[in-house]
Amino acid sequence: MLFNSIIYFIFLACSLIIYYVLTVKYRNYFLILASAFFYMYVKIEYIFIIIFIILSNYLIGIKIERAQTKNKRKQFLYLSLFINLGILIFFKYWNFLIENLLGLFRLFHTNNSIPLIEIALPLGLSYYIFQTIGYIYDIYRGSQKSEKNIFRFSLFTLFFPKLLVGPIERAGRLLPQLAKNIYFDKENIIEGGRRIAWGLFKKLVVADRISIYQTVVINNLHEQSGITILFASLIYTFQVYADFSGYTDIAIGTARLFGFNLMENFKRPFTAKNLSDFWRRWHISLSSWVNDYIYNPISYTRRDWGNWGIYYALLISFVVIGIWHGATWNFVLFGLLQALALIYEVATRKGRRKISKKIPSLIYNNLSVLLTYLYMSFSLIIFRTDTFSQAFDILDGIFSRPGKLFFDKPSSLLFMLIGCGIMLIYDIQQEYKIFRISLFTNKSWLVQQLSYAFLLIYILLAGVFDGGQFIYFAF
Amino acid sequence: MKIIDRIKNWKSLNFLFKSLVFLVILFLLDFGIGNFLKYWYFKQYSGYLYRTTYAIDSTQAGIVIFGSSTANHQYIPDIFEKRLHISCYNTGRDGNSIFFHYAILEGILKRYVPKIVILTFDEEDFRKVQQSYDRITSLLPYYDSHPEFRPIIQLKSPFEKYKLLSKIYPYNSLIFAIGAGNAEFNQHREYINDDNGYVPLRETWKGKLGYDTSSSKYELDYNTIKYFKAFTKACFDSKIKLYIFYSPKYIRYKYEDQSIRIAKNIAKHNDIPFYEFTNNPYFLERRDLYADPGHLNEPGAKIYTQMVIDKIIQNEEQSRPTSDSILPLNKYLSIRK
Amino acid sequence: MEHDEIIKEVNKIFIEVFEDDSIVLHDNMTTEDIPVWDSLNHIQMITTVEKHFKIRFDLNELLNFKDVGDLCRGIKGKMK
Numbered sequence: 019m020l021f022n023s024i025i026y027f028i029f030l031a032c033s034l035i036i037y038y039v040l041t042v043k044y045r046n047y048f049l050i051l052a053s054a055f056f057y058m059y060v061k062i063e064y065i066f067i068i069i070f071i072i073l074s075n076y077l078i079g080i081k082i083e084r085a086q087t088k089n090k091r092k093q094f095l096y097l098s099l100f101i102n103l104g105i106l107i108f109f110k111y112w113n114f115l116i117e118n119l120l121g122l123f124r125l126f127h128t129n130n131s132i133p134l135i136e137i138a139l140p141l142g143l144s145y146y147i148f149q150t151i152g153y154i155y156d157i158y159r160g161s162q163k164s165e166k167n168i169f170r171f172s173l174f175t176l177f178f179p180k181l182l183v184g185p186i187e188r189a190g191r192l193l194p195q196l197a198k199n200i201y202f203d204k205e206n207i208i209e210g211g212r213r214i215a216w217g218l219f220k221k222l223v224v225a226d227r228i229s230i231y232q233t234v235v236i237n238n239l240h241e242q243s244g245i246t247i248l249f250a251s252l253i254y255t256f257q258v259y260a261d262f263s264g265y266t267d268i269a270i271g272t273a274r275l276f277g278f279n280l281m282e283n284f285k286r287p288f289t290a291k292n293l294s295d296f297w298r299r300w301h302i303s304l305s306s307w308v309n310d311y312i313y314n315p316i317s318y319t320r321r322d323w324g325n326w327g328i329y330y331a332l333l334i335s336f337v338v339i340g341i342w343h344g345a346t347w348n349f350v351l352f353g354l355l356q357a358l359a360l361i362y363e364v365a366t367r368k369g370r371r372k373i374s375k376k377i378p379s380l381i382y383n384n385l386s387v388l389l390t391y392l393y394m395s396f397s398l399i400i401f402r403t404d405t406f407s408q409a410f411d412i413l414d415g416i417f418s419r420p421g422k423l424f425f426d427k428p429s430s431l432l433f434m435l436i437g438c439g440i441m442l443i444y445d446i447q448q449e450y451k452i453f454r455i456s457l458f459t460n461k462s463w464l465v466q467q468l469s470y471a472f473l474l475i476y477i478l479l480a481g482v483f484d485g486g487q488f489i490y491f492a493f
Numbered sequence: 494m495k496i497i498d499r500i501k502n503w504k505s506l507n508f509l510f511k512s513l514v515f516l517v518i519l520f521l522l523d524f525g526i527g528n529f530l531k532y533w534y535f536k537q538y539s540g541y542l543y544r545t546t547y548a549i550d551s552t553q554a555g556i557v558i559f560g561s562s563t564a565n566h567q568y569i570p571d572i573f574e575k576r577l578h579i580s581c582y583n584t585g586r587d588g589n590s591i592f593f594h595y596a597i598l599e600g601i602l603k604r605y606v607p608k609i610v611i612l613t614f615d616e617e618d619f620r621k622v623q624q625s626y627d628r629i630t631s632l633l634p635y636y637d638s639h640p641e642f643r644p645i646i647q648l649k650s651p652f653e654k655y656k657l658l659s660k661i662y663p664y665n666s667l668i669f670a671i672g673a674g675n676a677e678f679n680q681h682r683e684y685i686n687d688d689n690g691y692v693p694l695r696e697t698w699k700g701k702l703g704y705d706t707s708s709s710k711y712e713l714d715y716n717t718i719k720y721f722k723a724f725t726k727a728c729f730d731s732k733i734k735l736y737i738f739y740s741p742k743y744i745r746y747k748y749e750d751q752s753i754r755i756a757k758n759i760a761k762h763n764d765i766p767f768y769e770f771t772n773n774p775y776f777l778e779r780r781d782l783y784a785d786p787g788h789l790n791e792p793g794a795k796i797y798t799q800m801v802i803d804k805i806i807q808n809e810e811q812s813r814p815t816s817d818s819i820l821p822l823n824k825y826l827s828i829r830k
Numbered sequence: 831m832e833h834d835e836i837i838k839e840v841n842k843i844f845i846e847v848f849e850d851d852s853i854v855l856h857d858n859m860t861t862e863d864i865p866v867w868d869s870l871n872h873i874q875m876i877t878t879v880e881k882h883f884k885i886r887f888d889l890n891e892l893l894n895f896k897d898v899g900d901l902c903r904g905i906k907g908k909m910k
Contacts, residue, residue, distance in 0.1 A: 024652045159890050204508040241700070241785075294870055309869050310893075317873050318892045328873060364870050371849070429669030463511060471518045475526060478661040479668055484627035 019059045021268040022221050029056065034275055042199045046173055049276065053178035057141075064140035067105065068175065074101050075150050076171045079164035082157050091158055098154045106147045109139050114345030142182040144342055146175050148307055153189040155311055162189045170196045179272040183265050185283045185303035192278075200277035212458075213271030215473055216444075220264030222481030224437040228257040230482065231430060239411055243421025247412055254402060255395045256438050259287060262301070286445040291386040293359040296394060304342065308335045328364055333357045343401070348409060352401045359393060433480055440476075527660020530671065534634055534664060537674030541586060542634075542667065544690050548584035549600035549635060555579035557601060558690070559594040559724075560613030562587040563740045567789050568611065569798045570689035576802050579608060583690030590625035591618065591720045592645050596632050598727055599641045606731045609805070612724065614737050615787075616750035616771075619721070621714035626650075633663035648716060693791035694784035702777065703744035703786050711751065718755065725763050736805060739769045741776035741797060743786040768804050770797070831909060836902045843882060847875045857899030883909060 019026045033052040037045055058065050078098045085091045107115070153174070156162035165171040173196055180187055235242050235250040242250075263284040273280045283303050290296035297305045313335040320327030333354070340353020363370075374382050403409040425431045447453055457469040537543040548557075556579050558568045565585025573581035584597050594612065601607065629649040632642050636657055646653050656662050664671065673679045728735040737760055739753060753769075760767035770776060782793030789797055831839075841855045848866045861867045867875070879901070880886055885908040895901050 024650075024656075159893050161894050204505070294868065298868070313869060314893060315889060317869075318876070318889055321873050321877050328870060360870070367871070368849075427670070429666075429673075432669055433666070464514075467511070467515045467518060471515065471522055474519060475522050475661065478523065478659055478665060479526070480666060483656075483665060484623070484630065 019056060021265055021272075022218060029059075030272060030275075037276060038202050042201065045200060046196060047169060049178075050169060050173050050176060053173070053176040053181060056178040057176065057181060060141055061138075067140055067143075068146065071102065071105065071146070071150060072172050072175050074098070075154060076165070076168055079154060079157050079171075080166065082154065083164040095154065095158045099151065102147050102151050102154075106143060109137060109143055111341075111345045145184045145186050146181065148304070148342075149186045149188075150175060152186070152307055152311060156189050165189075165193055167197075177273070177278070179269045179276075179278075180280055183262070183269065185266060185269065185281050186307050187281060187303070191281060195278050203277065206274050206277050210271045210274035210276075212470060213267050213274060215271075215470060215477075217264045217267030217269075217271060218481070219437075219473055219477055220260040220267065220441060222264075222477055222483065223433075224260035224441050225257050225264055226261075226482035227430075227433050227437055227480070228253050228260070231425075231434060232257060234426070235424070239415055242415060242419070242424055244416045244419045245421065246424040247415040247419075249423060251399055251412065251416070252395050253434065253438070254398055255391065256288075256441070258398060259284070260437075260441060286449045288391060288442065288445060289387060289449045290390050291383060292363055292390055293356065293393065294363050296390055297356070297360070304339065308339055312338055325364060329361045332360050332364075336360070346404055348400050348403055348405065351406070352397055355397045355400065437480065523659050523661050527662075527664065530661065530664040530668065531634070533671050533675060534667070537671060539680045540670060540674035541692075542670055543674050545584070545586060545597070545631065546634075548582060548597055548690065549639065550604075552582040552584075552601070553580065553605060554582035555608040556581040556611065557598075557607045557609075558583040558585060558611045558613075559598060560585045560611075561589050561615070562788060563615055564611075564613040565690070565692055566694045566784070567613075567740055567794045567797055568801065569691050569693075569794055571691075572795065572798045573802060576799075577805075581689065585613070585690065586631060588624065589628050589631060591717050591724060592625065592629055592648060593631055595720045595724045595727070596639075596642045596645045598724060600635070600639055602727060602731055603641065607733060609734045609736065610728050611736050611738060611801070614739050614753070614756050614767075616739075616746070617711065617752055619713050619717045619752035619755060621712040625714065625717060630665075633657070636663060645720075691794075693794065694788055695791060696784045697790060698743060698780055698783035698785055700743075700786065702780070703742075704747070705744050706747040713751065713755075718759075721756065722759060725759065725765055729763065735765050736808070737765060737767045738801060738804075739767070739771055741770040741773055741782075741789060741793075743777070743780060743783045744771075745777060746772055766804070766808050768801075770800070831906065833902055833906060836905050837898070839882065840879060840898070840902060840905070843875060843878050847871065847878055855898050857897065857902070859898045860896065879905065885909060 019029060033048075037048055040048055054065060057068065075098055078094050082091050082094045085094060153162065157164050165174065170193065174187070174189070174192055177192070232250055232254060235246055239247065266283040270280045270282070281303055283301060285299040285302065287296055287299040290299050313331050316334055317328050317331035320330055323330065336353040336357035337350055338353070339356070340349040340351070343349045343352070399412050400409045403412065447456065458466060460466050460469070534542065535546060537546070554570075556573050556577070558564050558570070558581070562585065565583060565587060568583055568585070570581035570583050573579065586593065598610070626649050629646060632646055635642050636646055725735060737756065757767050776782065779793070782789050782796065784790035837855055837857070841853065844853045844855060844864070844867075845851055848864065848871065850864075850866055853864060861869075861872070876887070876892065883905055885905065887904060887908065891904055895904060
């Protein structure tokens with residue numbers, strides 16, 4: 019069930035009505051059923067994997083908490099990691115590992131055959147496995163109590179708004195909300211609905227429109243001019259942002275309709291002045307997860323190495339972020355590129371600060387924003403391709419082929435630019451509040467309503483309604 | 494307690510009232526803008542949307558050409574008219590499938606019966622792809638005025654009826670195209686002739702000759718086969734002479750494509766001439782006649798159209814003894830060199 | 831050392847490490863409240879604190895610090 023499909027909205031409307039008609043104490047049970055249905059709608063078999071993950075981690079969580087010795091706790095932690103990472107590796111990284119191992123064997127002229135498996139990745143696996151690992155690790159280090167109520171724990175993992183593409187929630191944020199009684203509140207309906215409207219705008223008007231252009235350019239890469247490929251690469255960054263943050267908006271909006279607050283996943287990443295800033299604004303639920311469970315432990319234990327400890331921790335963290343997206347060397351390289359930029363930023367922090375004082379801040383800040391955006395767009399060329407040679411083809415195309423900018427009709431270009439423009443102005447307004455008058459948060463409720471009505475009308479006018487999957491789905 | 498209850502009630506009433514206001518605003522905007530777009534859409538006098546409307550509602554041509562881009566950019570009505578002395582219109586529209594072609598034919602047959610119909614057919618035309626259904630969108634503006642399109646529009650999705658409750662929806666993504674279709678400058682583009690539907694391609698292909706050695710099996714879409722058959726039957730029932738053409742490609746095919754095989758079989762069973770120009774030695778050597786591997790450019794289309802007419806004339810001559818020809822034979826025989 | 835004294839000392843370290851004279855610490859301040867304080871220079875601050883008070887935290891303590899108050903209580907606990 020895609021978030022931008024009609025089926026989803028029918029499902030959403032029905033479950034919302036049933037949810038609020040039921041008496042308070044049955045509401046969460048109903049959400050478990052609805053979420054299981056939502057997950058099984060795509061493929062029934064995968065529900066067994068998620069049930070297994072829920073049951074095993076539920077038990078391990080309690081065991082860790084009750085374990086008397088540090089050693090026992092560690093054993094249970096390892097057991098949980100073995101189960102969670104084992105499942106993730108089996109479904110997501112098996113073929114990648116085997117292919118590379120075989121390649122290594124071939125170097126030493128030994129012949130081995132380990133079977134590859136043809137199996138589809140269960141949807142959302144990377145998201146809920148990471149969430150579960152976070153939960154277990156929090157209990158292990160004593161900052162979180164284990165959840166004794168099996169239903170509550172099931173809903174923590176299954177809750178459908180965040181099941182397929184996050185945000186990757188934290189136990190400390192979501193579990194307490196699940197323990198509360200939720201009553202109908204019109205604020206939740208209004209805010210949730212507005213969030214979903216913005217999500218649909220980003221997804222249908224911006225991301226899917228750009229995606230049509232991208233497909234044409236990438237499928238005919240060798241016939242496209244350098245300026246076309248450059249343009250496509252530059253707007254790809256907006257596409258990924260609109261796609262993923264639009265999807266997240268729908269997730270957060272949906273959760274809000276049911277009375278839950280999910281964590282924010284994006285904070286105007288295009289206003290970031292450097293890469294470290296960018297990663298605090300981009301896919302926050304993943305980057306903060308990696309920060310808390312990988313970067314911090316490593317950098318703390320290696321703190322005697324001085325800056326080298328930080329570099330080491332950054333490298334590992336970003337390789338994990340890279341490979342989390344999928345099992346290719348391109349994702350690894352993508353992660354390495356991010357780590358390199360961050361290492362550079364740590365090493366030159368003081369120097370850059372001195373320089374910034376000599377240049378007018380308006381120029382310095384805007385240049386920094388531009389540079390960050392360009393570096394990210396460059397990294398995404400590696401991110402979007404499967405092999406190094408494909409990435410090289412794109413780069414080579416940008417620099418070697420003269421010619422005009424390709425567009426089939428002027429209207430496609432106009433639709434893309436207007437969509438991006440509205441999205442960026444909205445973000446910039448949220449970040450800097452440059453306009454005194456705000457349409458969507460105006461004091462008059464009528465102006466607010468008119469603004470949202472026009473937003474929906476524009477989606478009807480300029481949205482792309484057919485085809486198109488979310489780019490982040492395969493992760 | 495009672496006071497609190499009252500406040501609660503007042504608050505929820507207020508919420509209901511505001512929600513209602515929002516829905517009314519939304520409905521009025523959709524209704525107003527949607528109806529304006531409808532008026533504007535049918536007021537166009539040039540452009541590809543105008544040409545589709547013209548094909549459905551106005552053309553009286555004796556020869557009508559149906560198909561996707563391979564029809565639209567490769568069959569030049571002027572040449573048909575000159576050589577055969579019958580008026581001709583090209584209804585081809587990029588990226589559309591047999592569902593669209595069939596709908597246009599239905600629309601035309603409600604008004605009059607053309608003498609000759611040409612349908613272009615390409616490899617993988619029976620392949621199951623979502624695009625065939627997504628492109629049915631082209632027919633949405635005619636949902637109200639052409640009930641005969643409705644079963645086809647329903648193929649797109651079971652929700653189409655409900656989506657059409659929105660008056661803007663049929664004109665989604667079209668606002669700029671409609672604007673251009675109403676604009677003065679659009680009428681004066683010299684290379685597109687809105688009166689006969691043909692749109693020339695002006696590029697020249699620079700790439701290498703493609704080789705297709707895949708005999709790839711793909712999932713067939715039985716809906717497309719059904720509508721292909723319906724298309725041939727509609728022509729047969731109205732006594733229209735139907736020709737099917739598989740046009741030149743700058744690709745050498747090693748194996749015959751599944752869809753082509755099926756379409757040829759259907760044609761054979763129904764005595765419909767099916768002409769293949771793929772793997773035609775002449776066109777495989779003339780890269781200069783292509784705009785891209787799948788489409789001829791304008792000079793290519795000129796040569797190809799002549800060949801198509803040759804085939805039609807040949808066929809008419811052969812079938813003359815047994816049936817009354819539909820072409821004014823004396824006239825065209827004198828024109829032939 | 832009392833809690834207030836510790837926080838004063840830590841404040842000096844913050845000003846030195848983050849190169850910002852305007853920092854005035856309170857118990858419930860987090861990285862959110864001091865823009866230049868992030869996970870990249872956090873560890874520099876920690877090592878400076880450790881050197882200054884001649885203590886050494888273990889990993890779990892470091893991971894569980896949520897705000898300035900936690901840090902100062904941690905320092906106090908270590909110095910006993």
